Each structure stands twice: as structure tokens, then as C-alpha cells.
Amino acid sequence: MKIKENIAISETGFVFNPTTGDSFTLNETGRKVIALINEGKTIEQTAKVLKETFDVDDTTLERYLFDFVYDLRINKLLEE
Amino acid sequence: MSRTKITVAVTGLNNIDSPGPGIPVIRGIKESEEFNARIIGLAYEHLEPGIYMSELVDKTYMIPYPSKGKEALYDRLMEIHKKENIDVIIPNFDAELFSFIKLENQLNKVGIKTFLPTLEQFEERHKSNLPAYGKKYGVDIPQGTEVFSIADLNNALKSMEYPVMVKGKYYDAYKAYSEEQAIAYFHKMSAKWGLPVILQEFIDGTEVNVIALGDGKGNLTAAVPMRKQYITDKGKAWGGITIEDQSLLDLAHKIVSQSKWRGGMELELIRSANGKLYILEINPRIPAWVYLAVGAGQNIPEALIKLALGNDVKPYTRYDVGKMFIRYSYDMIVDIDRFSTLATSGEL
Numbered sequence A: 001m002k003i004k005e006n007i008a009i010s011e012t013g014f015v016f017n018p019t020t021g022d023s024f025t026l027n028e029t030g031r032k033v034i035a036l037i038n039e040g041k042t043i044e045q046t047a048k049v050l051k052e053t054f055d056v057d058d059t060t061l062e063r064y065l066f067d068f069v070y071d072l073r074i075n076k077l078l079e080e
Numbered sequence B: 001m002s003r004t005k006i007t008v009a010v011t012g013l014n015n016i017d018s019p020g021p022g023i024p025v026i027r028g029i030k031e032s033e034e035f036n037a038r039i040i041g042l043a044y045e046h047l048e049p050g051i052y053m054s055e056l057v058d059k060t061y062m063i064p065y066p067s068k069g070k071e072a073l074y075d076r077l078m079e080i081h082k083k084e085n086i087d088v089i090i091p092n093f094d095a096e097l098f099s100f101i102k103l104e105n106q107l108n109k110v111g112i113k114t115f116l117p118t119l120e121q122f123e124e125r126h127k128s129n130l131p132a133y134g135k136k137y138g139v140d141i142p143q144g145t146e147v148f149s150i151a152d153l154n155n156a157l158k159s160m161e162y163p164v165m166v167k168g169k170y171y172d173a174y175k176a177y178s179e180e181q182a183i184a185y186f187h188k189m190s191a192k193w194g195l196p197v198i199l200q201e202f203i204d205g206t207e208v209n210v211i212a213l214g215d216g217k218g219n220l221t222a223a224v225p226m227r228k229q230y231i232t233d234k235g236k237a238w239g240g241i242t243i244e245d246q247s248l249l250d251l252a253h254k255i256v257s258q259s260k261w262r263g264g265m266e267l268e269l270i271r272s273a274n275g276k277l278y279i280l281e282i283n284p285r286i287p288a289w290v291y292l293a294v295g296a297g298q299n300i301p302e303a304l305i306k307l308a309l310g311n312d313v314k315p316y317t318r319y320d321v322g323k324m325f326i327r328y329s330y331d332m333i334v335d336i337d338r339f340s341t342l343a344t345s346g347e348l
Helices: A028-038 A043-053 A058-074 B022-030 B070-084 B094-109 B119-124 B127-137 B150-157 B179-193 B246-259 B290-295 B300-308 B336-345
Strands: A014-016 A023-025 B004-010 B035-043 B059-062 B088-090 B144-147 B164-167 B173-176 B197-201 B205-215 B220-231 B237-242 B262-272 B277-283 B324-326
Touching: A028 A043, A028 A058, A043 A058, B004 B022, B004 B070, B022 B035, B022 B290, B022 B300, B035 B070, B035 B300, B059 B070, B070 B094, B088 B300, B094 B119, B119 B127, B127 B144, B127 B197, B127 B246, B127 B277, B144 B150, B150 B179, B150 B197, B164 B179, B173 B179, B179 B197, B205 B246, B205 B290, B205 B300, B220 B246, B220 B290, B220 B300, B237 B290, B246 B262, B246 B277, B262 B300, B290 B300, B290 B324
Parallel strands: B004 B035, B004 B088, B035 B059
Antiparallel strands: A014 A023, B144 B197, B164 B173, B164 B197, B205 B220, B205 B262, B220 B237, B237 B324, B262 B277
8 A cells, every 4th residue: 555656745734636636635643644654554554553542442443544545545546 | 038029919808707718818928028919809799808907908909790700800800900910819719710710811911820720620629520530539539419409309318318418519518417408408509509509428527628739730839737626607617726647648649649730729528437538628729727827837828929920839848737726706997988988989
């Protein structure tokens, strides 16, 4: 799992896809997830780090994380 | 570098909610580092806002509607030319292009240059001819047909799935979800733009546009792709952003090189959910969002003038991705004296 190379992500969490013209804003958690993906972590490794960082149960964490990754995929932000 | 003095006449001063390209074309010309242009506005209606934008338009003349014929247009242009010594005319309406293309040689003889598609290029990209165009140039076009009557319409609808697009000959398009809606839009389009009305398969996807300039020899002099971000109820972009998509530039290159397109062009495209690109329309002129291309680094109006004058133009190779345009409306206050001068004398 990798964010496409041409996707621009600012420090404030603004995401711009130059191919489609779409833009998005990330909250702090989204920024954290993207940073972990950019470090080369898998979904499982990302989930583990998030669980250590946030006070959240497994079911909630997995649901939100999978939803988020799905959003990245359908918005063509992930290298497939 | 001293700029070359030049007089350029421009139509399409209707900077309204469905804007003509005249004012953004003029803004591009005014920003040229090569030309110091006197701008002559050519207007059809007394309330075209550009007429009153004296910081952009130096003088405006009323010209006859295309329905009056090319002879009437030529006569009026000669009256104006005597006073203004026009170097280049940039027509910006689809409906007037036929007359200007027909007059190209006559205008050239009196020293007025244009840079327009040939009549064949102009005709073959008509909405009604697009399916044949797609076959000829190997590009994807939504299935469509032209209809001349309600009987034609009903017949065509039998083999189509709803929604369908009902399009006017020159402008406007509506999505119809039923036969009743399609009939209503048929009447609306035929009353406004005449026959035929175009019936087209609806493709669900993302609408993208490319502005392009062809040099008439098969070279793509300029091209900038844009995604509409805010669309008005008339389907016009009120905001847009330049995007980086090589497949759009490749398509523009393919069309311009194969057809040897001469002049400005806008490709209206849709990318379907499975990533396939379809051409919805090919507009044979500079679009109203041309100033975005200027802002992104390609001064297409300037390049078009240089081509019209027979100068060498080095093709643009880059543009800024992520440049946005956001349109706005603005109320000008105009004394009635100016309006009355235009209405009575035909010039301002």
C-alpha cells in the first residue's frame, strides 16, 4: 500500500490529486495514517501503531481504518 | 522589448452567466509581452457587458446577427476597418464562425487576418457529425443521433436507455429521464437553436475539458486540461482547476495532428467510471475559461494572434498544475448617455 507519488499533501492536511483535480482535507488522525502509509507500513502495522497511540477498541479502530483506506482507494490516491 | 502595436477585433463580449470568451481573450491579449493591442469590440446586443469595460475594450461597434448573412457582416466590417485599420479578428461564437470562415479570403485581401478552422474541419466536428468523427479519428464518442421531429425522437428513444442527453445544435444540453422530458427538451432546443436536435447516450463520469490551439499543420501549439469544480445550472464552469493528465494531452495531440486543426478548440470530455475517455463535444473556438490557461502559463490568445500574423510560434510545453479560476459577477454603473450613444450610432 502506497500513496501515489504525484499526490500533494501539505503539512496542514490538504490533499490534492493533480490528475483528477480533486482535493481533500485530513484531520489529525488522517494525517497520522497517511504518514504511516508513507513509511511503508501495512494496514495491520498501521492499526497496531494507532492502537498504541489512541484509546480505541479493536472493532472501532478497524472499521474507521478500513473505511479510510477505502476512501483513499476510490479517490484514486493509492498506488494499486 | 518594445511591444508591437496592433489592432485586434474581438466578438463574444457577453460576459454574462453563460459567458462568451471575448473578455477573457482580451485579458490574455492585454497581458501579452509582444503586443500592445488596441481592442475593438464587436457586439450583437447593446447590453453585452464587455462593451462598457473601457479598461479592456477601447471601442465597440455593433455588427449584424449571423442570420443577416455574410454579405451584411462583410459590409459592416469594412465600415469598421476604414476607421480602425484592423489587423486581426478573433470571432468567439460558434454561430458566427461559418460566416467568418467564408469571409476569410476576402478579409485577408484587405489586410485583416483570422486564424480559423477550415470549413471542412468546422463541419465535421458538429455535434450531429460526431459519431462519424469518432470513427474517422479513432476516438470514443457516446452513441447519438440527430432528430428532426417528434416522430424521429420517439423512434430513437426506443433503442436508448434513460437518462439521455438532449442537446441543442449549437449550445445547451439537458438530461432527460423520461420520454415526456425528452419531448419537452426537444421543443425547447429546437425553438432556441433550430433543427436538428441531438440525442446522445448519457455517460456517467467526471467531466473534464481541454483547451487547445492547433497551427493548421498538425502541431499542437498549446493545450491545458481543466476539471470543472463548480458548475452553474446552465452547465457552465464557475470554477475550475488545471490538472495533470497525459491521456488528455495525448488525445488533444491526436485530434489536432490528425485533423490538422487550425485555431482554438475546446474538447469537452467525460471520463467514465472505468476510466474510458469520451468526447462529448468539440467546440471550434477558444472557450470562455481561456484565462485559466493564460494564468497557468499558456497565453493562447497571444499565440493565436501570432499564428494569424504568420509568425513562428514555439509550442508551449508546460503549464502550472493546480491553478484555479473562480468566476464572479460584478455590477458596473453606466450612464444612460453611453447606452444611448451605442443604441443610436452603433458604436461606443
